[in-house]
Amino acid sequence: MALTEDQGRSCLEARTIAAEHLGAVREKTAELRKLKASLAGFIRACDGLCAGGPGPDCVILQGMAEPSPEPVPGLRGRAQ
Numbered sequence: 611m612a613l614t615e616d617q618g619r620s621c622l623e624a625r626t627i628a629a630e631h632l633g634a635v636r637e638k639t640a641e642l643r644k645l646k647a648s649l650a651g652f653i654r655a656c657d658g659l660c661a662g663g664p665g666p667d668c669v670i671l672q673g674m675a676e677p678s679p680e681p682v683p684g685l686r687g688r689a690q
Contacts, residue, residue: 655669665671 652670652673655673659669660667
């Protein structure tokens with residue numbers, strides 16, 4: 611039965627569920643911040659080193675192909 615329909619269940623159960631979801635959102639937010647920083651680094655490196663050049667010289671493609679010491683979900687490689 612849902613929390614809203616069962617008079618015997620406590621509001622604290624809903625609070626616990628909300629706190630768990632908040633924790634998951636905070637983790638995802640941290641992951642997205644790392645991804646944002648990595649992508650910004652790739653773009654800065656591209657602007658300074660290879661923008662408009664041939665694909666094989668692209669620092670973004672090279673960086674994404676290299677293993678990362680600290681994996682960032684959703685992004686392979688490392689920031690330049």
